Amino acid sequence: MAGPSPDKEFRLMVAPLQGLTEAVWRSAHYEMFGREQGDVEYFTPFIRVEKGQVRARDLRDYISLFNAGMMLTPQIIFKDAEEWRMLVDALAEAGAERIDMNMGCPFVPQVRKGRGAGMLCRRDRLQEIAEAMRPYADAIEFSVKMRLGIDDPTQALDLSEIINEMPLRHVVVHPRTAKAQYKGALNLAEMDDFASRLRHPVIFNGEVKSPSEIEALASKYAGVMAGRGLLARPSLFAEYRRGTELSTQEIEDAYLNLLKNVSAALAGILCGPSQLRDKLKPYWEYAPSTLDKKIVKAGKKQGII
Ligand SMILES: Cc1cc2nc3c(=O)[nH]c(=O)nc-3n(C[C@H](O)[C@H](O)[C@H](O)COP(=O)(O)O)c2cc1C
Missing domain, CATH: 3.20.20.70 (Aldolase class I)
Structure with a gap:
């Protein structure tokens, strides 16, 4: 570049x-x-x-x-x-x-x-x-x-x-x-x-x-x-x-950190864990392709990070 x-x-x-x-x-x-x-x-x-x-x-x-x-x-x-x-x-x-x-x-x-x-x-x-x-x-x-x-x-x-x-x-x-x-x-x-x-x-x-x-x-x-x-x-x-x-690792970290910050802010607005889970789930569809599949699978299932 x-x-x-x-x-x-x-x-x-x-x-x-x-x-x-x-x-x-x-x-x-x-x-x-x-x-x-x-x-x-x-x-x-x-x-x-x-x-x-x-x-x-x-x-x-x-x-x-x-x-x-x-x-x-x-x-x-x-x-x-x-x-x-x-x-x-x-x-x-x-x-x-x-x-x-x-x-x-x-x-x-x-x-x-x-x-x-x-x-x-x-x-x-x-x-x-x-x-x-x-x-x-x-x-x-x-x-x-x-x-x-x-x-x-x-x-x-x-x-x-x-x-x-x-x-x-x-x-x-x-x-x-x-x-x-x-x-x-x-x-x-x-x-x-x-x-x-x-x-x-x-x-x-x-x-x-x-x-x-x-x-x-x-x-x-x-x-x-x-x-x-x-x-x-x-x-x-x-x-x-x-x-x-950034390196692959840094990109993955940035993705996960952003999701953590989104999750923390949403937790203060939404009513309870199931709403939070539903709101977070779609973000996992767009995880970096290099991210450990187990982490993505758990994320899709639980939503919460
Ligand atoms: C889940 C989802 C929701 C979207 N919502 C909107 C929207 O509200 N307004 C809009 O103009 N485009 C919307 N789009 C289209 C995106 O803005 C963008 O044009 C499309 O994803 C192609 O760009 P990308 O390949 O960079 O993602 C949406 C796309 C997706 C996948």
Whole structure:
């Protein structure tokens, strides 16, 4: 690894992961790596409308005191301009100056209703949202997080004009279709094609797991967003900024220490060991691949560390 990118503007972002990167994890991660990793933007998992109202639990995650100090952008998921406005107004009232728009969630019931990746085949609704953004653009900076299509990785090409007209800070692209969910080969040729048509800075998101992979992307994109790679290797961005990689043992220790800190913070909030166990279990799915299988197995079973 040749050291950090000479381009200081190269942006590093922590992907939103529902059930995993909520306020407690973000806070524990920021506490451990905030200083070393420098400027890093965190995103909330998507905030949604439920039964005609902005979900209070989602809003609480955004306004939580655990978020102190970090650069945090709330993300919304919406099916039309009405839902979009409801969410943006609620977040503006909560003090948000940046809002990220989810156009990539592959969860079928949401996609069918036109939310998340479902927005990728609804040009009319997207056009309406692009217009709805104008009066807000002075007060709020918007960004988009999207995929390349629903079942065809060239579908997003049709949207490039509308997206280019939107006032955006950046567009994060996960180079897969919704149908591919989170697995399989990345559609890199289609990604190149789509990125070349966007006038906004493009952020690469997908399977970024090591500092050298970030390094390789730094010449091509305005930034990277990492999700599962950062769960398994929480020091990823700190290592990249420092220009030296940690040993396998150090990476495993960092993973376990972060999980211990998350567990300690959750223990003070949740009601009893079974809630704590359920909340911690998903993190074990993203343990470093080198970690002793017995430790991972016990973790998956007991949750608690
Ligand atoms: C369990 C899980 C929950 C996710 N929740 C969200 C979410 O709330 N909002 C969003 O934009 N993406 C969500 N994603 C997608 C990730 O942000 C990211 O785009 C995806 O995992 C690919 O990046 P990675 O390979 O670095 O993990 C989720 C992914 C997973 C696996």
